[in-house]
Structures are given as structure tokens and as C-alpha cells.
Amino acid sequence: MTTEHHKAAKQRIFEAALALFARKGYAGVGVREIAKKAEVNISMINYYFGEKAGILKAIINECYDRYFKTIKPVGDEDLPLEEHIRKMIRTVIKFFKDNTELVIVAFDIIPLDIPEVMELKIKWVTGIREGMAHFRMKLRVDAQDILQESVGPTAIIAVILNHFQSKYAAEQYPQFKEYAAQLNDEFYERYANALADLFLYGYMGRKKKEEK
């Protein structure tokens, strides 16, 4: 009972902070607002997370950990190239869809001014990059070549991230609820295929052109 309650309170703080950070940004939310939404006392935040930034660190760790565990095994699969790319894009879209708030908060560039948080992000991004080396090689993307990277994997992720940021914003405003409602499972099946087509035709077309 104690342990369950313990975890429940910590989890409630985590989820309340996550929702608020996604809407207002890390600096835009105070610990009292988090405590109120989580229905806990203010001091519980410091008790469980040490400091306000501790919640953000926990969110970042949770997000990148889930992300890595989701895409790493897909990247390591042995599939024909096109099918492999399509599966990866589907996987990433599903992850972003199922973890929108986590992604919005953890993948946000800001705050740039909290060194500890930045270092944590850098550590994760570096690790994931290394973990996806095999898949990257299969795509024949040289990670050292900024251009290849910028119009390749990074571009796809940027498009997907941007989409879910927009979707999240739309869900917050009544006048766009109708728009957001169109973004159902059926849409994301088509969306994943369309993005994969864009990447496949575009990227492979570029490869072919380069080799000439």
C-alpha cells in the first residue's frame, strides 16, 4: 500500500508536470501549479524529484529511453531496404503519436540555459545516434556528412515532430478541434506511406543523381 501510494504520487506529479510543460514550456510552469494539478503538496515535488529540474530530467530520460527501446530493434532488423525504411517511419510516427507530450517536452531545444539538462540531452542523442549506426549505414547515410544527414533521417524526424507539435497545439484550441479530429489511425497509415514515398523517391532520386 505504501509503495503503491508512493509511486502513485510520484507518477501523478510526473504526468501533471508533463502536461503543463508541453503547454507552457518548462519555465512557464511553477511547482505550485504542478502540485495543484497532481493533487499533492508542494514539498512532495522536492521530496521525489529533488528539484524542479529533476522532473524535467526524469521526463527526458523517460522519453529517450522509450524512444531508443522502440526504434533500436527495428533498426537492427534484417529487411529489404524499402520495407525497412517504411517500417521505421511507421514506428517513429506511432511512437510520436503515443508519446506526444513526452516528445514535445524532451525534444524541445529550449531550455538551452540549463547546462545539466543540455548535457543529458546530448548524452542521449549521442547514444541513440551510435545505436542506429547499422541502420544509417544501410541507408548509406554518412553521419559525418551534415548535408546527407540534414536532408535524410534528421529531415524525416523534423517533419514528424513538427506535425505532432501542430496537432498538439490544435487540440488545445477549440477552433481547431475539427482539424485535429481528422488525424485518426486511418490518416496516420496514409501519412506514414506518404512520408515514406517522399523519402524513398526523393532520397533515392538524389542518390541516383549524385552517382552520375
Add this chain to the structure above:
Amino acid sequence: MTTEHHKAAKQRIFEAALALFARKGYAGVGVREIAKKAEVNISMINYYFGEKAGILKAIINECYDRYFKTIKPVGDEDLPLEEHIRKMIRTVIKFFKDNTELVIVAFDIIPLDIPEVMELKIKWVTGIREGMAHFRMKLRVDAQDILQESVGPTAIIAVILNHFQSKYAAEQYPQFKEYAAQLNDEFYERYANALADLFLYGYMGRKKKEEK
């Protein structure tokens, strides 16, 4: 007296706030910090901008106004499709490069929680969307079709925005200065071409597939 001192106080406040907002986010910066950086008295902020949010509104207006004035005439030109697309992508990249801080602050989804600011953004986005109707039609992108829009113009903008967010972040951290230094004019010429290739091959490939 330095040159900075001779600049109008209002302009100094604007520029100081812009740089700080880009780094720390709107909520992460206090008026005292802005006043200190701008070398003005705190009360000057309210004197010139009414309220803190007034600076953000001014930034948003300045950014979208410049953006619209930059891309609208390009969109209205009468060029062969491929050349037109390439020119538009070059134009957008140059705009983002020359106005990185403005774009980072104004195009940021956050803050979602200040209704006035959100409405201002919506007004601008709607207006620009209408202004680019001709170009959109030329691309045969139906603005009502979320899928076409998502993997078309919106996707390209998202990629470019993401690139300059990353570049800006890299410039803030000494360990990535070397990376940022590679992003010179010569790179952006290649980058624009690569993005245009990606879009053109991808777009044409998708169109061809659809028609089957």
C-alpha cells in the same frame, strides 16, 4: 558612449528580448534581465511595449511581416515549376538564415497559454496561407487535404525550421562551434539544392504513383 547607446531605446529592448527569448524561451526571461541587457530602465519596457507580452507580439508581427513580404513576391512569380520551387526553397532558407532568432521565437508553438499571442499567430498564418494560394495551386497541393499539405510545403518548412533551431543551439555550446562553423554560404547553396531535389523527386515520384 558606444554605438549601442545611440540606438533607440525601444529597438535595444526589442533586440535584447529577442536574443534572450530565443535562448531561454519567453517565460524563461524576466523583464529585469531584458532591461539590463538593453541597458535601459525596467519601466521603459512597459513604457514602450505596454506589457511584457507586448514585446513578444512585436517580435511575432515583425517576423511574419518580413516573412510574408519576402516569400509572397516569389510565390507570385511566373517561372517553370521546378525553377519556381527551387527559388522558393532558396528564398525561405535565406530568410531563416538571416532572421534565425526572429523565426525561433515567432514560429515556436509555445506559449500556447497566452490567448492574445495565439490569436495573433493564427491571424498571420491564415493570412500567409491565403497569400500563397496561387503558388500552392501551381504545386497542385490542395490546402484542404491535410496529407498533401503535411508531406508538401509544411514538411519543407518544418525541415528548414528544425535545421536552424539546431544550428542556433549548436552556436550556443562551445563543443558544437566547430559543427556550426561548417554551415557557411557554400553549405546553404548545396543544402537548398538538396532539399529541392528531395522535394522534387519525392513529389514527382508520389504524383506518378498516385496517377497509377
Add this chain to the structure above:
DNA sequence: TCGTTTTAATCAATCGTTCGTTTACACTAT
């Protein structure tokens, strides 16, 4: 009774905003 969990109260610091006053310069009436 013991260790853990939760509470209310409080800390110094900072938040955005507003106050009354002063400075600097342009214009006008004498």
C-alpha cells in the same frame, strides 16, 4: 514504538507592473 509519508508554514529572491518625479527639447507668447 519506529520509520516513512504528508502536511502547513515560512524563507529569501524574483516576478511583472506602476508610481511620482525629473530631464531634455520644441514651441509659443510676451
Add this chain to the structure above:
DNA sequence: ATAGTGTAAACGAACGATTGATTAAAACGA
């Protein structure tokens, strides 16, 4: 030419509210 008037710009100080953080003590289950 001079004194008086109007106005915008800038100032320091202070407002009440809120920030993140910490405390000692109460409440809890074992």
C-alpha cells in the same frame, strides 16, 4: 531674446504576488 508651456523619454523606488526551496511537526502504517 526670454520666460513659460507642453510633451516624450527616462529614472529610481516600490507595489503585491509568486517563485523554488526548506523546515519542523503531524499523520500514517507496520
